[in-house]
Amino acid sequence: MKQIAIVGAGLAGLAASIKLASEGYKVDVYEKNGYAGGKMMPVSLGTYHFDFGPNTMTMPEVFDSVFEEAGVDPRNYFDWIKIERHTRNIDHDGSSFMMSTDPQDMVDQFEKLDSYAAKNYQTYLEEVDRLYRLSKSSFFPRMFLSWKDYLSPSLFQSMLKVRPLEKMNHFHERYFKHPLILKAFNRYATYIGSSPFLSPATFAMIGYLEMVQGVYYVKGGNTSLARGMEKLASELGVTIHLETPVKTVHVSNGRAEMIETVDGKVQKIKEVIINGDLLEVYPSLVKESERPSFRDTRIQSLSPSISAFVIMVGLSSRLDLVHHQVYFSEDYQKEFKELFNGIWPEDPTVYISNSSHSDPDVSPDGDNLFILVNAPPLSNHHEMPEEAYKERIYDKLEKHGLPIRKLKVVEKVIGPSQIKDRFNAYRGALYGISSNTLRNSFLRPSNRSKDIKNVYFAGGSTHPGGGSPMVVISGNNVANHIISKHAKKDSRVSYN
Incomplete structure (x- = not known):
């Protein structure tokens, strides 16, 4: 049986593991955190449930196909809720309109x-x-x-x-x-x-x-999707090792021979799929001498995407909020100039997901507000004290009639530093490399190492890009390529 190791149990790693296991491969998935799903991280604060991300789900057929191609009904694992009028947009002057799939x-x-x-x-x-x-x-x-x-x-x-x-x-x-x-x-x-x-x-x-297609939400929280994928993977025989960081991928003569976990255990492998931030995880696992096409100097020359500053706050009651709303800055172009010059915006655009609007069971005692503002990737300059920035956001929301401080019951803040540490994200960036140039948009890093024949990459920092559907597609693409490659080898062996 062909042995595959996947480093990282994000959505790409889970999708690849399901596809490979359904085709008879022996798959082990190694995850540093205590849950599967990557950035689709569940957070519970008392009776308030939050999805760290993503909060807006699209392309449901991509996720459903992971289950259907494995021969099972996705509705036995999770359910979609379609949100027809999905995002309320509010400008600095109070003008607003609601996005809708109804033209x-x-x-x-x-x-x-x-x-x-x-x-x-x-x-x-x-x-x-x-x-x-x-x-x-x-x-x-x-x-x-x-x-x-x-x-x-x-x-x-x-x-x-x-x-x-x-x-x-x-x-x-x-x-x-x-x-x-x-x-x-x-x-x-x-x-x-x-x-x-x-x-x-x-x-x-x-x-x-x-x-046109529409915005969706997974009943019970979007993290229910990750739990469903984890459940199916386990049913197919995938072994998921939680709280088991990989320390090293051992390479010999241009091939990965084994992986070693931080507790010193080693496993021989046929192929390795790295499901993580390519800019951070690949160089941490493979010596620079073994990856001459992806040296540290090249990594440092790449422009990372934006990061995020997140407040998850549970309220004692419910406000007049829909599932998604955005409170825009007055000068949107200035905000992006600040972000990509390493500056925390003075007037940030604030996004709020209130999933309890569509699914009260996830937060029975009041609204569960996932508040997100874009933040610059980590640098040695212009760092912002988190407490001060949180208060700035609360001040802005109060001007729009949201008395967060008055109604707050529980609260948790996650900034770029925590994103970097928890998700092994290069400089705390959420999407790996930014798409601010033609090259980075269309010539993203390959899904396979140029130097190590059996090392593959899946996730938002490689092709086809960021966002949950693209991440799942990348995992499927890599799994299908490995299956096709082995089928060709097996047919040549059989013919000879």
């Missing part, structure tokens, strides 16, 4: 704010539909194993069609004029840890996922 609902709201947007919204939907379908067919399923994979004529033609040279903000200005509407749609760049004023318009396809 007429959107047009009706736009007619009050922006007649230009009302007139052009259907054209916008058609264009983001096109961007999404091109990306889905040309980029998502591919394994980019070497530079030669980028020379495919069909791939080159597809790349030219997804607006790679246009910036996201410029793209959205084609369809919207009102500042708040522009901010709301430009916010999609933060889903990949980037700036809408620098990242390609290609990522505007996220608008198709939210405004």
